Amino acid sequence: MGNSRVTLRRVAEIAGVSPATVSRVSRGTTPVSPEVRDRVLRVIEEHGYKPSHFGRALAERRHGALGLVFPGLSGPYFSELIQGFEAEALETGDSVLVLASHSRADTDATVLDLADRVDGMAIHGGTVSTDTIGKVAQQIRVVVMASEAGPAQASVSAANDTVKDLTRHLLVDHGYRRLAFVGMPDGSPDVTARWQAFLAAHKSARRKPPAEPIRVGLQQSDGAIAAEQLLDRDDRPDAVVCANDETALGLLLSALGRGLRVPQDVAITGFDDMPMAALVRPALTTIRQPIRELAATTARLLADPLDQPAGDIVLPTELVLRSSCGCGGVP
Amino acid sequence: MGNSRVTLRRVAEIAGVSPATVSRVSRGTTPVSPEVRDRVLRVIEEHGYKPSHFGRALAERRHGALGLVFPGLSGPYFSELIQGFEAEALETGDSVLVLASHSRADTDATVLDLADRVDGMAIHGGTVSTDTIGKVAQQIRVVVMASEAGPAQASVSAANDTVKDLTRHLLVDHGYRRLAFVGMPDGSPDVTARWQAFLAAHKSARRKPPAEPIRVGLQQSDGAIAAEQLLDRDDRPDAVVCANDETALGLLLSALGRGLRVPQDVAITGFDDMPMAALVRPALTTIRQPIRELAATTARLLADPLDQPAGDIVLPTELVLRSSCGCGGVP
DNA sequence: CGGTCTCATGAAACCGGTTTCAACCGTAAC
DNA sequence: GTTACGGTTGAAACCGGTTTCATGAGACCG
Structure with missing residues (x-):
């Protein structure tokens, strides 16, 4: 060279x-x-x-680089996240160092190592122990994404409580009786919040508590796995609220593959409103969240020299009714 | 702080x-x-x-960091790519700087900027002009992924010519007559090679050349878009070879949503063998490529201090026959 | 015509490590 | 007893920029 x-x-x-x-x-x-x-x-x-x-x-005495830590999952959610973050970082001339290694055991150590190669770090909820986040925050500026903030850090997330509206819509407007929830509440803070909203909607509609959630991950293949637990049994639910669009699509695909009709035999909803949601038939009822803006806001918070007070920013989300819940005409 | x-x-x-x-x-x-x-x-x-x-x-006089440039697409392919690359980089104590901002006019400039923050750079085929790759290679070590190497760089890719076997299987073993190809040949070197193999198989089976490809991207939603062009018309193909599993799944989902039977009404195949391929019904016939190994090999080439001769490594791929092509029992 | 102020510029210190070179120590060999 | 040697250690240079401080020249003012 x-x-x-x-x-x-x-x-x-x-x-x-x-x-x-x-x-x-x-x-x-x-x-x-x-x-x-x-x-x-x-x-x-x-x-x-x-x-x-x-x-x-x-x-x-600055690296000109920001760190981005997230579970190495696939799907439009995370790719939007990276791009939104990166686009904003480019704006201020910063590079982006990513850590997508979901291996978890050594993630904490790796994060600490990353901490002294960057000027600020965005950490996605559910990837790193709060203890480690605290340590990192002592060194550099930290913003937590899609999760409640710790005491000392700022956070940016999207409103998950819209799931309450969605669930109420299914229970009240459509009159579904047996709802199921697909997603692992303990896995990520986002899913936890959505499960809570799901529970709360049942309570406020004076229905008996729903069954335990189907504990699977957030990938499309997890939706297929959930299908095996949900669709083949006798007391099949008449509506399924999925933690995100990926799993909803996986479930939808499996349902159609089994010859079931959606929403007639089973209604399905998601969360994210990714591009595929509008294109699929039946089109997916879901909740739109501004992923790009979430990432961009996080990056801005990290780059901005003025010391923001450690606050929690919650971006609005929107219920998008399409046909997979039973709304509108025949799919 | x-x-x-x-x-x-x-x-x-x-x-x-x-x-x-x-x-x-x-x-x-x-x-x-x-x-x-x-x-x-x-x-x-x-x-x-x-x-x-x-x-x-x-x-x-070294950064202890490697760069990874790829189109900011979603899907398991790229998330495997990041993780495989990162895991290998961690092994040698390097950090990973990613550039996922595709579809940006200034990507080339950004890549040049990145070039002097890292010790080596992995560039995914189809993201950066060969001219720019050359400039970067003058400064630091460069490995091109999933593409032919330029004159001066090493490259790592997976064997795309297995698509020839797949196409022959559809034409000869199953006797399909009207095959369609979904993917944009000029978009990425990988797709170009697959389209070429598709053509070659027609030629060697002495069939007349296939119709022009359906030029869409590589995301699941692109499969849904392709469905509109392919499935609603009169001379619907009886088998569709998709450039990757994502589009194949998008197409499959759309086909099922339209009430078509797969493979009876239309056979569908993909490329990648992502987790969802085996889980979906009908299970997807596809070609397995070792994405993780591809990324890891690339990272190793970049980190290894000994000067590898600029060679082209081609990893083997494997035809995986499932039911979406018509093989096996009823889906 | 002398004094002060402004502006462009260079010398040198500094950021936080690594590495070469030489000096120093004690011990072994003659 | 002196020389040679192997092994530790410190002084200083170096990596490639940025920034403070001082200096000198020229402009402006009285």
């Missing part, structure tokens, strides 16, 4: 000025006389000088 | 030794007498000293 990079001092030497002047020209902080400036710029151009991140990071 | 970190010189001062000795103890490169070593270690422990990445990176 021809990595014989030109250094600032070399540029200074060639241009016949001091290193300090080159630095000033390069970053444009302090005024420099036009002629000197031009001369230095020409040398920079000719020799392809680019300031090294090493030196700059050391001198400025 | 209490980021009043203890520096190496401070440790040296407290322990009453020279900075050099602390460095030696800290990295364990040079022998140090046991008593001094213990003393220094105790100070390090007590004051929670951790070497700064700034200083270390500057002195060692």
